[in-house]
Amino acid sequence: MNKLIYGLSRSMAWFGSLVLVLIALMSVASIVGRALAGFGLGPVPGDFELVEAGTALAVFCFLPWAHLKRGHAVVDMLWGSFPAPMRRVLDIVADGLMLAVWLLLVWRMSIAMAEYRHNNEVSFILQMPVWWGYAASMLPALVGLVAYAWRLLESLGLASPPPGFATAAGGH
Amino acid sequence: MDPIWLATASFPVLLVLIFLRVPIGLSMLVVGLFGSWQVYGSTAPLLNQMKNLAYSQFSSHSLSIVPLFLLMGQFATLGGMSQALFKAAEAFIGHRKGGVGMAAIGACAGFGAICGSSLATAATMGQVALPELKRAGYAGSLASGALAAGGTLGILIPPSIVLVIYAILAEQNIAKLFAAAFIPGILAALGYMLVINIVVRINPKLAGSVPPMPWPERWQAVGAVWPVLLIFVVVVGGIYTGLFTPTEGAAVGAVSTGLLAWLRGGLTRKKLQEAFESTAGGTAMVFMIVLGAAAYNTFLALSQLPQELAGWVGAQGFSPYMVLWAILVFYLIFGCVMDSLSMILLTIPIFFPMVSGLDFGLTPEETAIWFGILVLIVVEVGLITPPVGMNLFVIQSMAPDISIRDTYRGVWPFVLSDLIRVTLLVIFPAITLVALRL
Numbered sequence: 001m002n003k004l005i006y007g008l009s010r011s012m013a014w015f016g017s018l019v020l021v022l023i024a025l026m027s028v029a030s031i032v033g034r035a036l037a038g039f040g041l042g043p044v045p046g047d048f049e050l051v052e053a054g055t056a057l058a059v060f061c062f063l064p065w066a067h068l069k070r071g072h073a074v075v076d077m078l079w080g081s082f083p084a085p086m087r088r089v090l091d092i093v094a095d096g097l098m099l100a101v102w103l104l105l106v107w108r109m110s111i112a113m114a115e116y117r118h119n120n121e122v123s124f125i126l127q128m129p130v131w132w133g134y135a136a137s138m139l140p141a142l143v144g145l146v147a148y149a150w151r152l153l154e155s156l157g158l159a160s161p162p163p164g165f166a167t168a169a170g171g172h
Numbered sequence: 173m174d175p176i177w178l179a180t181a182s183f184p185v186l187l188v189l190i191f192l193r194v195p196i197g198l199s200m201l202v203v204g205l206f207g208s209w210q211v212y213g214s215t216a217p218l219l220n221q222m223k224n225l226a227y228s229q230f231s232s233h234s235l236s237i238v239p240l241f242l243l244m245g246q247f248a249t250l251g252g253m254s255q256a257l258f259k260a261a262e263a264f265i266g267h268r269k270g271g272v273g274m275a276a277i278g279a280c281a282g283f284g285a286i287c288g289s290s291l292a293t294a295a296t297m298g299q300v301a302l303p304e305l306k307r308a309g310y311a312g313s314l315a316s317g318a319l320a321a322g323g324t325l326g327i328l329i330p331p332s333i334v335l336v337i338y339a340i341l342a343e344q345n346i347a348k349l350f351a352a353a354f355i356p357g358i359l360a361a362l363g364y365m366l367v368i369n370i371v372v373r374i375n376p377k378l379a380g381s382v383p384p385m386p387w388p389e390r391w392q393a394v395g396a397v398w399p400v401l402l403i404f405v406v407v408v409g410g411i412y413t414g415l416f417t418p419t420e421g422a423a424v425g426a427v428s429t430g431l432l433a434w435l436r437g438g439l440t441r442k443k444l445q446e447a448f449e450s451t452a453g454g455t456a457m458v459f460m461i462v463l464g465a466a467a468y469n470t471f472l473a474l475s476q477l478p479q480e481l482a483g484w485v486g487a488q489g490f491s492p493y494m495v496l497w498a499i500l501v502f503y504l505i506f507g508c509v510m511d512s513l514s515m516i517l518l519t520i521p522i523f524f525p526m527v528s529g530l531d532f533g534l535t536p537e538e539t540a541i542w543f544g545i546l547v548l549i550v551v552e553v554g555l556i557t558p559p560v561g562m563n564l565f566v567i568q569s570m571a572p573d574i575s576i577r578d579t580y581r582g583v584w585p586f587v588l589s590d591l592i593r594v595t596l597l598v599i600f601p602a603i604t605l606v607a608l609r610l
Contacts (some may be wrong), residue, residue: 011454014445031416036219040270046212048233051419056231058239059459061183065449066456072195073457073511077560079193094194097202105226109264112223134227141226 002162005150008065012140016061023054036056042087046126060140066148067098068161095152102148106141109134173264181476182207186468195456196514200464207471221470229466230459231421234340236267239455240422241288241333245326246447247429248286250438254300256396259283262304263393267384268505270310270372273318274365274398276301280322281361282397284329285404286429288336289454290555294323294563297571309380309571312574314371320563321364321590324552327512329357330408331425334457334512335415336418338544341520343403344537346418347411351607356549356597373442373584380609403428458513465517472521482525492530493598496543499523500550509556511562515551523547545604546597 030044044050066072079087113134137167153159182203182475209218229235236396261278265271278295287362288294298319305315329348341345372379385393403425411421472478485495488520506515527543555563558580568576597603 010449014448015446016455017243017451020239020451021426024240024243024423024426024430028418028427031420031424051236052231052233055233055236056227059230059455062452062456063460066460069453071453071457072197072460073514074193074195075190075509075511075560076193077509078191085563090192090194093192094198097194098198101198101201101205106365108219108222108225112227115223133231137227137230150306160401 002159004151005147006068006162008143009068009147012143013065016058016140019054019058019061023051023058026050046123049123049126049128053128053136056133057136057140060137062112063160064140064144067144067151068147072084085132091155092152093146095155097103099152101147102141102145106138106145109141110138113138176474176477176480178207178210179472179477182468184467189509193458196511197460197462197464199516200461200468200518202472203466204464206470206600208467211471211474214267222411226463227409229463232340233458234336236461237336237346237419237422238333238421238458239451240426241331241336242292242449242454242458243451244331244422244425244429245287245289245292246451247426248283249292249296250433250443250447251399252436253286253400253428253432254279254296255394256284257400258297258300258304260393262382262399263375263385263390264382264384266308268369268474269381270365270368270374270379271304273310273314273368273372273379273380276305276318277322277325277361279367280319280325281357282400284325284327284357286331286400286407286425288331288333289327290326290552291566292450293326294320294566295570297322298567300533302567302571308367308382311378311568311578311582312571313578313582314368314378315582316567316571316574316579317584318368320556320561320567320579320583321367321586323563323566324366324555325357326359327552327555328353328360328549330354331411331422333546334548337462337513337516338373338520338547342367342524342540342544344540344544347414348537348608349544350408350539351412352545352604353548354607356593357546359593359596359603360549360590363593364586367585367589387411388508399432403432431586434588438563447521450560461511461514461517463516468518471519478522478525479524482529485526486529493528496532496546496598497528499527500546500598503547503550504553504557507551508557509560510554512551512554515554516547520547532601534601534605538601541608542601542604546594549590549594549597553587553594556590557587558583559573 004020010056025043026047030047033041075135111133116131116134122128150159186199186203190196205218208221209215214529217608220493258275261275262272265274268274279301280293283297285291301319330352330353335349336346337354339349398435407421409417410416410424416424416610442566503515530538535544555561558564564579564583568579
């Protein structure tokens with residue numbers, strides 16, 4: 001089970017980066033098209049909207065992996081001086097909060113998706129239904145839910161990461 | 173409960189959570205949502221706000237520049253330009269006093285011109301320059317101090333992720349901010365070089381030297397770094413002249429550095445996977461903080477605290493420079509323990525209205541840009557000040573034989589040069605603004 005969750009999160013991180021590469025290529029094509037407007041070319045239609053939906057998808061794909069990697073920014077100046085039981089409790093609290101907040105956000109996001117679908121709202125240029133963007137991001141968001149729950153189980157001592165897995169120090 | 177009181181009380185609560193090592197973004201998110209709920213007095217408006225909270229932040233067009241710059245930094249690392257930059261700088265100044273160290277700074281500045289992140293710059297240049305400095309007989313304290321400080325050039329020299337975030341929060345023009353950052357960035361590099369030169373003059377035992385290189389070889393070494401120059405000119409020049417938007421500029425940067433890495437054989441499957449994972453980690457970290465800050469700043473705005481505070485400060489009759497210095501000192505102190513991006517996201521919505529209400533004899537736009545560059549510098553000092561300086565840790569992790577004590581000891585002259593530079597930029601706003609007046 002841990003292999004599946006970690007493997008899936010990791011593949012999603014790769015996939016998200018691939019989406020970024022595609023966004024970058026599309027933007028370059030758009031610039032070139034715009035520059036050659038005199039030759040009958042033009043920018044990629046709706047490039048703005050594609051960048052937005054693509055970035056959202058990529059970020060949702062990145063979050064579970066960063067959480068499993070313990071990659072979020074923290075201040076651990078006092079951490080070393082805390083007694084071990086306190087650290088354990090704090091880990092459980094932090095992971096519990098993450099899961100709870102994400103559960104709330106995903107629930108509300110699904111409501112928003114249903115509403116956009118119901119009222120047939122479409123994007124300005126591409127006339128793409130707005131709920132599509134939400135739907136694409138919903139899948140990685142749900143994987144996030146599983147990853148956060150798993151991480152909480154690990155903090156509770158009920159589960160463990162795959163052997164050989166190393167967490168990274170945060171940074172930007 | 174009185175919203176102003178609630179917002180004031182939320183600061184200590186937030187700090188306690190953060191110091192208990194709850195991730196910074198998550199802390200802001202939790203406190204922000206709870207605070208908004210209290211101000212609304214019911215759950216319905218909060219639940220409504222939460223429907224679009226995550227998606228609208230993650231799909232923000234102006235923020236999409238951040239992952240693209242991070243990707244660009246990863247590709248630049250794989251392109252192997254760090255080695256070429258170091259060799260080129262060393263060819264020219266390596267034989268001078270402290271020359272190899274100065275070359276490392278020069279290479280950091282060059283790398284900073286195609287990379288918008290400090291940690292990536294510190295990590296990449298550390299890998300290349302640490303062994304070379306050791307071979308040239310540099311003391312561990314000087315080598316690690318110089319590279320940690322040099323890493324901050326990644327952010328100080330445009331493109332810069334921190335400036336992008338500032339531009340969004342303060343609703344300023346990214347291209348103008350990049351242009352304004354350029355001269356202070358060069359000054360930073362020259363200042364760090366001067367520090368090395370002075371330190372070595374005072375204590376010549378700290379550094380060895382390399383023999384001068386004949387001129388033909390020097391030009392050859394410089395010739396190898398033309399892709400860096402080209403990419404910088406196209407990306408930053410394109411953004412500045414309005415040929416493309418900042419996001420498109422970041423895309424051009426990512427594609428061109430990716431192409432460079434591919435041509436130079438850096439894109440092996442394993443390295444590409446690592447680069448993708450680093451991009452994922454960096455992006456997720458930034459957006460988690462962005463998400464938390466969005467929730468927290470909504471709460472602050474609902475409580476009216478920033479407006480009240482700005483009004484209060486304006487009514488006290490403090491001199492504008494007194495307020496400015498107080499803010500800069502605040503950043504320096506908090507920078508010792510806090511991450512630069514979180515600090516900016518958390519405080520600019522409060523400080524910016526305060527500062528824009530003050531009269532420095534500049535136009536509102538000039539004040540905003542000048543303040544942005546000053547903030548950029550002081551939060552970056554936080555990356556090299558103990559106890560929590562991310563760049564110090566990055567260098568430390570690459571050179572386990574240099575103790576963290578030595579690193580702390582080696583970095584303070586560079587911190588001093590940062591403080592002198594900030595003071596100069598405060599006294600002479602024209603240094604920053606001259607690029608805009610051209």
